[in-house]
Amino acid sequence: MKKFPVWIVSILVISFIVILLTMKHSPFGKKNTSFASNPKNSITRIVFMHGKEELTLENKDGKWILNDRLQTRKSSISYILNVLTEMTIKSPVSPELFDTVIASKNILPVRVRTFEDRNLLSDFLVYKTQSNIYGNIMKTGERAKPFIVYVPGHDSDIGSVFNMNELYWQPYTIFNLLPSEIASVDLINNNDSTNNFRITRTGKAYSLSDGHNTLSGWDSTLVKRYFSYFTFIPFESWASDMSVHEKARIISGRPAFHISVKTAEGAIQNLSLWTRTKSDGSADSDRLYGKTDASDELFIVRYYDIDPVLKKREYFFN
Numbered sequence: 001m002k003k004f005p006v007w008i009v010s011i012l013v014i015s016f017i018v019i020l021l022t023m024k025h026s027p028f029g030k031k032n033t034s035f036a037s038n039p040k041n042s043i044t045r046i047v048f049m050h051g052k053e054e055l056t057l058e059n060k061d062g063k064w065i066l067n068d069r070l071q072t073r074k075s076s077i078s079y080i081l082n083v084l085t086e087m088t089i090k091s092p093v094s095p096e097l098f099d100t101v102i103a104s105k106n107i108l109p110v111r112v113r114t115f116e117d118r119n120l121l122s123d124f125l126v127y128k129t130q131s132n133i134y135g136n137i138m139k140t141g142e143r144a145k146p147f148i149v150y151v152p153g154h155d156s157d158i159g160s161v162f163n164m165n166e167l168y169w170q171p172y173t174i175f176n177l178l179p180s181e182i183a184s185v186d187l188i189n190n191n192d193s194t195n196n197f198r199i200t201r202t203g204k205a206y207s208l209s210d211g212h213n214t215l216s217g218w219d220s221t222l223v224k225r226y227f228s229y230f231t232f233i234p235f236e237s238w239a240s241d242m243s244v245h246e247k248a249r250i251i252s253g254r255p256a257f258h259i260s261v262k263t264a265e266g267a268i269q270n271l272s273l274w275t276r277t278k279s280d281g282s283a284d285s286d287r288l289y290g291k292t293d294a295s296d297e298l299f300i301v302r303y304y305d306i307d308p309v310l311k312k313r314e315y316f317f318n
Contacts, residue, residue: 035124036086036087039085040116043115053164087158097131125138125140128160133155134158174290180264189312198211229309235302255273258273289301
């Protein structure tokens with residue numbers, strides 16, 4: 001048996017070690033598994049591309065901006081940054097499984113690119129799927145190996161965070177008005193019309209009516225305080241898992257409550273609220289469906305958040 005010189009053996013050993021370090025000990029190779037972003041300081045820009053659509057999130061002077069013009073929801077940014085920096089491979093996906101759950105269904109991936117200033121940190125493809133609890137199969141390129149990717153310690157659907165819908169990234173806010181910005185509020189209670197009311201502010205003077213006739217004897221402190229409840233009213237989430245047919249059915253029905261706010265500048269902000277039904281058919285005592293003129297989509301709002309403005313008329317009479 002022919003023996004190799006010691007110096008050749010040494011070179012082979014060193015070369016093998018260098019290859020291992022380059023692959024970062026990944027059994028699949030760094031080129032196929034480089035999903036997480038590793039910035040020196042922080043990610044400053046995230047770009048999603050889906051077909052001809054594109055969505056950009058960018059940190060400008062400490063504030064994350066959506067598509068160069070819209071505010072973002074802090075919790076959505078915190079979550080995507082955590083996913084992008086912490087995600088790792090859960091398991092490989094066989095070519096047969098990829099063909100079955102992705103290719104055969106013609107699922108178009110979301111291409112994700114992250115940057116630190118002008119430096120590209122990561123570039124990968126996300127195929128959204130319900131075939132696993134993490135909601136995704138990812139590749140570093142079209143010809144690369146597919147993997148299920150997750151965030152260690154979190155059994156959550158991270159695929160859903162690669163969202164092309166602008167509404168997902170915006171603040172979950174129904175009203176955000178100071179008392180001085182409100183000219184009038186109309187509340188219609190379709191469950192009890194005797195509790196309909198209108199409050200109007202002219203300068204520092206307020207008036208309360210039943211929608212037709214001006215009322216007297218009300219507590220001015222309570223009327224003024226009512227306007228302050230519109231300073232911040234959030235909703236919980238979008239009703240994104242609801243079918244188009246179900247949404248249309250709810251919106252076409254009569255809302256339980258309707259609130260119309262006229263701003264000091266003359267703009268009208270409308271909110272309609274519908275009773276939410278649980279899976280067992282009973283009315284949900286904790287949440288309602290809501291919709292404003294700003295979107296055709298329904299959202300879910302907690303009574304806890306909206307209840308301060310769903311007053312009965314008797315409330316203002318102490």
